[in-house]
Structures are given as C-alpha cells and as structure tokens.
Amino acid sequence: MTDAVDPFEAIKVVFFQECDELLGDLETGLLAIQSGSADDETIHAVFRAVHSVKGGAGAFGLDDLVRFAHVFETLLDELRAGRRPCDEPTLNALLRAADVLADHVAAARGQGAPVEPARSAGLVAELEALTHGDVAPVAETVVETVAPLPVEADEFGFKPIAFDLSSLDAPAVAEPSGGWRIVLHPHAQMYAKANETGLLLRELARLGPVAVSLDTSALPDLAEMSPEDAYLSWTIELTGPVDEAAVREVFDFVEADCDLSVRPLDSVATPLPVAQTTPDLDIAALLARATADVPAQPEPAPVVAIPFPTPAPEPVPVAARVQATPTPAATPAPAQAPAAAPTPPAAVTIRVDLERVDRLINVVGELVIQQAMLAQRVTESGLARSSGISVGLEDLELLTREIQDSVMAIRAQPVKSVFQRMPRLVREVGEMTGKRVRLVTAGEDTEVDKTVVERLAEPITHMLRNAIDHGLESPDDRVAAGKPAEGTVKLVALHRSGRIVIEISDDGRGINRERVKGIAAAKGLIADDADLSDEEIDNLIFLPGFSTAETISDVSGRGVGMDVVKRSIQALGGRISIASNPGKGSTFTLSLPLTLAVLDGMVVAAAEQTLVAPLTAIVESLTPRVQDVHHVGGHDAVIRFRDEFVPLIDVALNMGFRDTPVPPSTGVAVVIETEAGFRAALLFDAIQGQRQVVIKSLETNYQQVEGVAAATILGDGRVALILDVDAIVATARRKTTRPELKLAS
C-alpha cells in the first residue's frame, strides 16, 4: 500500500475490505434474528449493511452486484418498516441471499467465479416474491434497477407570482431566446435550510449577464418584522442564449421553498422600470432609515436597478442577511435535541498499517533483548543490587515489560472474524452431505495475535468439514440411534494456561477405532499386531499418509488430510489432539500460543547448553533425592512427585546433548504438565532464573526441529533454544514405552 497507487483504486481496496465487514455484520444480524437474540436495531443494521454494499458498488460500476443488492435491500426495507413479516421462510431466503451477495462481491473483486445467472436470478425472484407478498414467484425477470428513474418533475411544484401579469401562455420550452426574466420570492423555509439568495444570484450570473432588482415592498416596519420571515423579492433579467433547463437547475434545491417564475424576456409586456435612485443604496441604509423615527410611509417602494457584476466570485452582500439575526423566540425548524443514543458510545478506534505495528513489535523486542543484556553486564560488573544503577535497571525492566504488553495487545484480535465465516460453511457442507447441522459457537471475543488469527481459518474449516462429513451420521441414522435428527457442532475458543484453546466437537458417531487401526495397519503405518491405547488410535488420523482419496470424500478432503492440518498448527507453535467417544461424538482440541512474540520462561542449563522452558507448562521444580527416584526396566526413570510417580526425562540425553545419563540427584527436576494434562519431570543440570524472552522463530531461516519450539537471544548475546515440552515428553514416551510402535516420521 504505497502512495503511488491511484487513489481511486486505493479506495476500491478499502471498499472490498469494508464489504468483508459488512457481509459479516449482515450474517451475524440475520443469525441473531433467526435465533431470537436480536433487538430492534438489528434489522436496521442488516439493512444498512446491504445498503452500504450497494452504495459503494454503484460508485465503482459493479452492475451485477448493484442489481442483486438492490433487490435484497428492497426486501429488507419492507421488513424493517414492518410492512412484511420476518418469518422463517423469509429468513431462510435472506440467509441464502447473503451467501449470494457475498459471492457477487467475491466475483466483483476477482476472487471467485461469476455467480451463475440462474442461481442469482432464482434468488432475485424469490426475494421479489417475498417483497410483494406473492406466493408464487413471478416469471424470471431480471430487475433492472440500475437504470435511473425518470426525473421527478413538478414534485415540489411552484405557483406563478401574482404581480407578474404578463402573457399567460406557457413559456417556450427550452428555447434559447434572448434571455429570461426570473422572479424569485423566497419563503422563510428557504432560509431555514441555509439557502441564500446571494448564492442563487451568483449561479445565475454564471449563465450570462444579469440585471437584478430588489422589491422591498413587502418589508414591514422593523418593529413588526420577524427575522425569520422572508419579505423580499428579486427580479432578475438574464440575457443570453441560455435554455430554461439551465435556469431552473439553479433553483433545484429551492424550488419548493419559494415562488419562482421563469419567463422569456421578450414575452414580458412590462419592461423593468429602470430607476435612477441612489446607486449606493444598500440594505444597511434601508434599515437605518427604517429604524430612524420615521413612520413607515405608504409610498411606492423604491425600485432600484442594481447592476449585478458578472460573474462575481464573491457573493454580494445580500438582502437575505436581513434576517440573519435570529432571535431565540422564533424557531422555524422543530427543535429536536439530538436523541440520546440508547447504544453505548462506540469505542474510538483508528486504523493502523499492520506493517507499522509489526515494526514496532520488532523494535520493542530488540529493546527487551538490549535491556536484558544491559542487566547482565551490570550484574557481571559486580555492582551492588541496591546501587542506583541496579535499581534503575529494575525499573527499566518493569517499564519495558509494560511497553511490550501494550504493544502486543495492539495486535491482539478476537477470533470472531474467523468464527464469522463458519455458519455459512456449515450450511453449505450440511447441504452437500445431506446432514442436518446446527453450529453453536462460543468465545468469539477471545483474543489472539493477529498473525495467529489469520492462520486459524484453514484448520478450523477442515475440522468442521470433517466433523460434519465423517463425524455426524445421516438424519435417519441419528434418529435410529435415538439422537435428534439435527446434529450439533460446537466451536469454542477460550484461554487456558496462557494459551488459546479452540475446541471443535460434534455429537456424532465418534471414531471407529477398529476401522482406523485397520487402515493404519494396511498402510504400514503401524505394525499389524500393535497394541495401542484408545487415545493413540484416535491420534493415528494425524499421521501423514493416513488419509487418501478413498477416505477423503469430496467434501472434507479436497486433497487435504489431518496431517496437513496438524502441520499447519504446529507451524504456529501449536498442537492438536483428539478425544473421541464412540457413538457420542468427538472433540478436536487445538492449542496455540497467544502470541508468537514473547514468552515467560525458566532458563535452565543442561550439558553446557542453556535452554528455556515455558513457564506456563511448569508445575513445580524440585531437587531429586536418591530415594525418590526409581528405575523401571532399564533406562526409564520415575520420580516421586507429591502422591504420584511421574516419568523423569533426562533432557540432555533426550535431545542428544549428552550420550550418557547423569545421576538425577546431581541435577534439578522440573515438573511439567503437557497440553493433554500428562505430567512428567524434566531433569536439568541447574536452574538459572526466570525471564521473559523474545521468541525468535527457527522456521524463518531454517526449519522446525523436534523438541524445540523456538529460539531466543539471551543477555549474553547467545542463542538459547526454547523447549517444546510436549514434544520432548512425546519422544521420550515413544522411545521407551512402545518400542514396537513405528511411526512414520
């Protein structure tokens, strides 16, 4: 987005961005109405969404979109005015219309195929039928709404002025004669709407030379004069080859609020008397005379010809200003204080270029590193902790942390934008598979870093497809099983132990473990006689190579298996697992870091390596006592922790930093809990401290490494690896407890 782009094109981009939001509001509103959770405002908001899409589309000449939006908007207008009932069939049609509208927008944007005319026309006919209350849809006629309607002539009407008694013939139509005589007598309303005669005269003067005369005969005594009333009339002679339409156009806005007569110059019987009086007569003098203690004389009002300069860039100080001193007494317009908004004032927001935010976050990250390095040097220099510098540094650390938190919050976004697209997806997949589905969502306001939000859409989409296609039974099967014909799929987002968790669950048939095991064995992913726990069988579906063309149907596969879903989640530093209950349903759980930028970690040492363990995973740390450690069958060790025994994993050994194990009592055991709630103890040489670290991705310049979540740069400038404790535990379990389980890597 550079400034060199054509501004009109830039606005088009803005328009399509806005369309995304509007389409989202539209769907949310319709769903709220459908579920009964809407209020009085909702239908208006729905109307406005379609209205705004149409408005912008018109500006860019997107005709198909405009046409469809217009029919849609018309029905919505009827609904919001209460002239048509908003019943179930109507809502159904509205939801489908919202989908078609979205497709039209996508097509207009060049992001989708043009909408099939039959589909669009069909829905148009349906909407029109609902608008007009017909039961049977009218024959398919595409509504032409783009063609402008005939100009509303005479709507505001005008009456001829009494004193201009020239010929009563209708004036010649659009005949550029020698000119026009225009008589204008504004009503009070004209001024009330901030129209000014001076401006009108200025416009006329643009058309040709004008001579203006002012008729003040109706002007009463100043004492009787009401400032808001209009007493003045002007007669303007406009010479030149101007047609009537051009003259009338000048009075477009004011026609209804004045007496206007436009007659050809030559047809006027009585020529304008050219008076000779004081050329510098102005209204001020007129007023001065009126206010002087001279009783108003019933003499013929002086008619002056004021040569009107052509074309004057500055407006002439006009008589209209006579009434420019309003008194509080008269209020022509119905005084209506701005209605107190029933809705709370919207939070003030600004739009910021994401690039700027990213840069800011990077710089803040560097700030954190520098601050840590500085702190280290100060400590190494032997300065007392109570010294001014050390204390100052501590304050600096607090401030830096605050800045970091605030900056991270800028990028945090609710997952709503991703969740919003799902109802439509569920509708479509349900239709395609012949399943009846209801989508229940919760936690849309749960916030997560913007970069994470965007990459959630794809995996969630796949899992929903999967749940509906494979998880849910057909309505008949469900009823036979004693379940309601309509299946329920739940999409929930929540924060848990410093991460964001997304659960997708269905009340379908659950995983068919026998079948899954059979498929995995057939593909050589597991040994034929492998002995697997239920949980392990369920997770076989994530193995690469598990899903192929046979197992992936048209709907949920589209060539993508759960292993790809798992990898895309892992690329975000997240993990995915499944829990299934045969006959009852399955739940997929996605867990992701809240932010890809910082982490609270415990810094540890293992075999001369400095590592970082995420604090959120840590339960407790303890010094292993010899009597607490037991060896089970060879290398496996367990350690007593509170009332249970948990596996003890020698991390340096596990990661290949050391070839031989060390006695546990020489090190420190850190008890951690995995996402699945499994507990283990990680053995390190020593704990060096706790710190908030800036996360640096390994994937940027290298690739994902098993057991390593990311990297960070410590105070001494060296790179330290951030542990992926779940992966460490998983590899440990794989190696030691199930030697016969060969998993494809």
Place this chain on the structure above:
Amino acid sequence: MTEQFSTPAAASRELIAFRIGEQEFCVDIMAVREIRGWTPATPLPRSPGFMKGVINLRGAVLPIIDLGVRFGLTTSEPTARHVIMVAHIGGRLVGLLVDAVSDIIQLRDEEVQPTPDVASDHVKAFVKGIFALDGRMISLIELDRILPETEAEAA
C-alpha cells in the same frame, strides 16, 4: 536470490572464492551478505551432521552449515580461523562455515566447464561447473542445493 546464468548480455559474473581444506570453491557474490569470524553456535538437537547450530546475527537466528561436512570433505572441528559467509538462499538467511575466504573473481560464462567425472559424487551434487584460475581448479557452487530438502519448504 538465484544466480543469473542466462543473461545474454552479461558475459561475466562476480564470484567470491573460499577454501575448505585443500579445495577451492566459489559462489555468486550477490548472494553473500557479509563475512564474519566464527562464533560458537548453539547446537540443534536431532540435526544432520552439517548443521553446526544457530548463532545470533544482530537479533536474527542464523543457522550455520558446515560446508566441509556438507560436501563430505572433512569433519574437523571449527577453530577460530574459520569463517562464516552469511548468504541469502531461497528466501532464508544462512551462515556457511568455511576455512577461509580468498578472492573476488570476475568470471566469464565461457570459462566455466562442466564438472568432470573425477569429482566425488557427493560434491558433484552441489557443483555447477569448474574453471581454472592461475593454475588452481575452482568449483562453482550451486547455493540452492546446499539447504536440505525439508518438509518446511513444502508447507
């Protein structure tokens, strides 16, 4: 950034030559961002032998590839005299560990000859061609092949 081979007009390229053990190699200088001395790298677990680990390059995490190991030439431990060439390969910033950097060379396309069969298969995989300079045989390296094929690239 890939080396430009088929620019009809440009007849010569600028290359930077480096040494590993007794052998000399060179790469397109446009791909090389900077030259640094060796600093101890943080090792990565479960990584191939040529992956020495990662270092901190002004806030970026830079993987270090020991070219000697990658080419199958030597497995000597790096000492202080070893040099890291920071190169841009396939959108990534990577550190290449070599013994020393020698020259900057101007080379014309016609001076490059195809790799002879005597070269070991291992090295051939990376070598685009060879040429002679002052009686030395220098192998032209295809940088894109240095990074291992990974799943991450497919994702």
Place this chain on the structure above:
Amino acid sequence: MIKTVLTVDDSRTMRDMLMLALVEAGYRVIQAVDGIDGLETLSAEGADVVITDINMPRMDGFGFIEGARADPRYRATPILVLTTESDAVKKQRARDAGATGWIVKPFDPVKLVDAVRRVAA
C-alpha cells in the same frame, strides 16, 4: 480562504470517495461516522458545508439535520444529503428536516463539487 466540508457517512468507502473528490477541488475535509459523531464534530470544529448520508447507525441523517438546525450556530450552515435517485420520500423528509440540497448516489464528482459550490457561501 479554504472552505471546510464535513462529511458524515458510516461507510468508509463513501467517506474516502467524498474526500478524494472534495480535496481535489480544493476543499478541506473533516469526517464523521454517524449523526452523533457529526454533531459533535460540527460543534468542535465547525464547517462551511456538511454532506451527510441518511442511513447510519446510532443517529441517522434526519436526526443529524434536525439536530444541526436546532442549534442556532448551524441554522445557516448548508447541509447536503446523499440520497438515491429513486427515494423521493426520503428526499422530502430530509428537506423537511432542513436539508439545503441533495446529491444523488452514486455521485458524479463533478456534480458533487458543483453542488457544494452552489451552496457554500
């Protein structure tokens, strides 16, 4: 002296388009997103001309015009409404509320600037 135009519209696209046309014609443009914001901005910064949409959340164009006209400071401020060609009822209602004139959507930038010029003192 440069004249200030206040544009009141809940659609960002529309606000941007109005701004583009008006700035190119030499006007200074300030913006508001609905009727309430419009009245507040008018009060805080003042304007020589106002262009307002009709359909907006919180307070629509009619509310805005009535509110502006009720304030003695803005009785003489020209207010143009953005209206669709076919909506005679809305146009009349806007006029009744005190609108000075109207601009038809989708608007032709030339006509827009012309309308503003015609009503701006």
